Amino acid sequence: MTTFGRVPFPISLTGEGVQLREWTSEDLDDLVELLDEPDIARWTPMPSPFDVAAGIAYLKRAQQGRITGQRLQLAITADGLRPLGEVLLFGVDPGLKEAELGYLIGAPFRRRGLASAALSLLSGYAHSTLNLSRLLLRIDPANTASTSVARHCGYRLTGEPPILQEGPYGPSSLDTWELVEAHTGARKERLRNVPTRRYGRRP
Numbered sequence: 433m434t435t436f437g438r439v440p441f442p443i444s445l446t447g448e449g450v451q452l453r454e455w456t457s458e459d460l461d462d463l464v465e466l467l468d469e470p471d472i473a474r475w476t477p478m479p480s481p482f483d484v485a486a487g488i489a490y491l492k493r494a495q496q497g498r499i500t501g502q503r504l505q506l507a508i509t510a511d512g513l514r515p516l517g518e519v520l521l522f523g524v525d526p527g528l529k530e531a532e533l534g535y536l537i538g539a540p541f542r543r544r545g546l547a548s549a550a551l552s553l554l555s556g557y558a559h560s561t562l563n564l565s566r567l568l569l570r571i572d573p574a575n576t577a578s579t580s581v582a583r584h585c586g587y588r589l590t591g592e593p594p595i596l597q598e599g600p601y602g603p604s605s606l607d608t609w610e611l612v613e614a615h616t617g618a619r620k621e622r623l624r625n626v627p628t629r630r631y632g633r634r635p
């Protein structure tokens with residue numbers, strides 16, 4: 433059992449203007465609608481087209497990941513209801529107290545601060561509750577939306593050699609980003625303004 437295997441089921445995390453909750457089988461249609469999308473096909477390892485069969489397999493894998501304690505996949509919602517995206521924690525190494533995180537947001541819901549809010553919330557939970565001290569992101573440097581989210585949340589490039597991979601779009605490389613503790617306070621301060629940015633009001 434990993435450190436991560438002690439996470440109770442189900443969990444719900446609320447803060448930063450979002451609510452993260454477990455996926456359920458009732459989310460299948462919304463999941464397919466969110467994930468069957470060109471940017472998600474381009475920047476994540478999701479199958480494309482992402483059809484109902486892919487959705488069923490995805491929800492099953494998420495459920496198995498919770499049972500084995502290998503993965504924590506949470507739907508990003510505004511209020512615990514309709515899923516707008518996903519944030520996940522995987523690749524947990526209890527010895528090194530290390531894990532990787534990932535995120536995606538459905539195309540109609542982007543540029544509202546949702547990925548930043550969800551990543552910040554799950555990073556905080558992973559750090560303080562799961563006692564994971566090294567939190568990592570692996571991002572293609574050409575994915576400017578994702579690198580912006582990483583930087584916004586206090587992650588910084590580690591300088592580790594890029595991870596080379598072959599995909600349907602040809603060879604690519606992934607840089608490793610790590611959450612920098614010193615930036616946690618500043619990040620929280622910035623995120624306090626996320627709802628303001630989301631609705632276009634000035635403080």
Ligand SMILES: CC(C)(COP(=O)(O)OP(=O)(O)OC[C@H]1O[C@@H](n2cnc3c(N)ncnc32)[C@H](O)[C@@H]1OP(=O)(O)O)[C@@H](O)C(=O)NCCC(=O)NCCS
Nearest residue numbers: 471475536537542543544545546547548577578580581584
């Ligand atoms: C990457 C992704 C999750 C960003 O989600 P989002 O909710 O739109 O991101 P946010 O609204 O939290 O934006 C955070 C920052 O990124 C910037 N940003 C978001 N999308 C951007 C884009 N397309 N180009 C440039 N900057 C972008 C925002 O302006 C904001 O910057 P700021 O901190 O300076 O204000 C979303 O574009 C997505 O799902 N892409 C496809 C899947 C993917 O790439 N996942 C990550 C794989 S590593």
